Structure formats: C-alpha cells, structure tokens
Amino acid sequence: MNMDYHAAREAWLDQRHRWLMFGVIVAGGSALVDVWPVMRIWGPAFAVVAGALDLTFDLSTRSRKHADLRRRYAEINSEATAGQKNLVHLQSKMDVLSGEEEPPYHALLALSAMRAQTMTYGKITDPCRPSFPYRFFAHVIRFDGRDFNESTDDNSDADRSGQA
Structure with missing residues (x-):
C-alpha cells in the first residue's frame, strides 16, 4: 500500500512539474513571436506565475522523494519476503522510514x-x-x-x- 501511495504521488507531482515547465516554455516563447498579439502581454505573465509555482512548491524534488521512499519500502518488502532479516529489525526500519514521510x-x-x-x-x-x-x-x-x-x-x- 505504501509503495502504491508513493508511486501515485510521484507520478502526480512529476506530471504537474512537466506541464508547468511546458507552460513556461510556450508562454515565454510566445512573448518573442507575434502569433497571438494578446500573448505578448499574457505570455510572460503566465511564464512567471507557472515558474514561480513550480519553484515554490518544489514539485520535482518532492516527486523524487516519493520515488526514493517507494524504493526503500520495496527493499524492506523484498528483505521480508526473502527472509534475510528478523521481523523486529525490519519493523525498526519501517519505523525509521515512516518518520521521514510527510503528512499523508x-x-x-x-x-x-x-x-x-x-x-x-x-x-x-x-x-x-x-x-x-x-x-x-x-x-x-x-x-x-x-x-x-x-x-x-x-x-x-x-x-x-x-x-x-
């Protein structure tokens, strides 16, 4: 369940980051091209707002953090499945990992x-x-x-x- 949660968060954050960066590039480029006259005004404004949102909410870094948490949960799961370590040790690893998570x-x-x-x-x-x-x-x-x-x-x- 944790791996599914972190995979969903990673995908959602990464997708929003990519769309915001796409908007920044298109809006910034539209300021230089006279395709739509209205974009000379709104293009740079949208580029600034979209770029500021992405930087403020740090979507790409948060996405990578969820990818790392998912990978670490998968490692603990594989150790439990392989029977490499006792359950008390694995539970302590889960507790440490759970402490690193942001509020759900x-x-x-x-x-x-x-x-x-x-x-x-x-x-x-x-x-x-x-x-x-x-x-x-x-x-x-x-x-x-x-x-x-x-x-x-x-x-x-x-x-x-x-x-x-």
Missing part, C-alpha cells in the same frame, strides 16, 4: 488501501471508496480528520455502535 494525503491513502485490497483479494463487492470530490482533490488537499473507512451511509455511526 488521506483520500489518496484510502484509494491506495482499496487498490491493495483489490490486488490481494480480487474485486471487492463493497469497497470503501472516497466519493468523487475526495478522489478529485486527493493529491491537493490532505483532508485531515476524515476517516475514509467509514460507510457513506448516514446511519454508519449507529450501525457501528450496534444501534438500529
């Missing part, structure tokens, strides 16, 4: 857990899947305090406590 994007984490369950058990008839707005903003907003393992039914609290 909870909707994305729920989607990764759902994909892991589907890969392990096959198609799940009643998945705990976040609704569309949470999936749409899964990489942008952390949604702290939201438990995506809850049912979307209004009576979910009553059902869990045994009340009807």
Whole structure:
C-alpha cells in the first residue's frame, strides 16, 4: 500500500512539474513571436506565475522523494519476503522510514488501501471508496480528520455502535 501511495504521488507531482515547465516554455516563447498579439502581454505573465509555482512548491524534488521512499519500502518488502532479516529489525526500519514521510494525503491513502485490497483479494463487492470530490482533490488537499473507512451511509455511526 505504501509503495502504491508513493508511486501515485510521484507520478502526480512529476506530471504537474512537466506541464508547468511546458507552460513556461510556450508562454515565454510566445512573448518573442507575434502569433497571438494578446500573448505578448499574457505570455510572460503566465511564464512567471507557472515558474514561480513550480519553484515554490518544489514539485520535482518532492516527486523524487516519493520515488526514493517507494524504493526503500520495496527493499524492506523484498528483505521480508526473502527472509534475510528478523521481523523486529525490519519493523525498526519501517519505523525509521515512516518518520521521514510527510503528512499523508488521506483520500489518496484510502484509494491506495482499496487498490491493495483489490490486488490481494480480487474485486471487492463493497469497497470503501472516497466519493468523487475526495478522489478529485486527493493529491491537493490532505483532508485531515476524515476517516475514509467509514460507510457513506448516514446511519454508519449507529450501525457501528450496534444501534438500529
């Protein structure tokens, strides 16, 4: 599940970085070419804003960090599978690695857990899947305090406590 989460974050951040850099190049180049007269004004402005966003949020470095975390989780997984080390040692490596992570994007984490369950058990008839707005903003907003393992039914609290 962790590897899936970090792969999704890496891909999303890398894709946004590439699109922003594409926008910077096109908008910056449009300032020099008189293809669209309006781009002489808006092209440089867009190039500055897109470049500033990319530098401010450091998308490429964050993407590489998620790639590194995914690789390190895969190494621990392979050590556990090969039986090279005892589980206490591997758990301590997991704890160290978990301490290096940034706070999670909870909707994305729920989607990764759902994909892991589907890969392990096959198609799940009643998945705990976040609704569309949470999936749409899964990489942008952390949604702290939201438990995506809850049912979307209004009576979910009553059902869990045994009340009807």
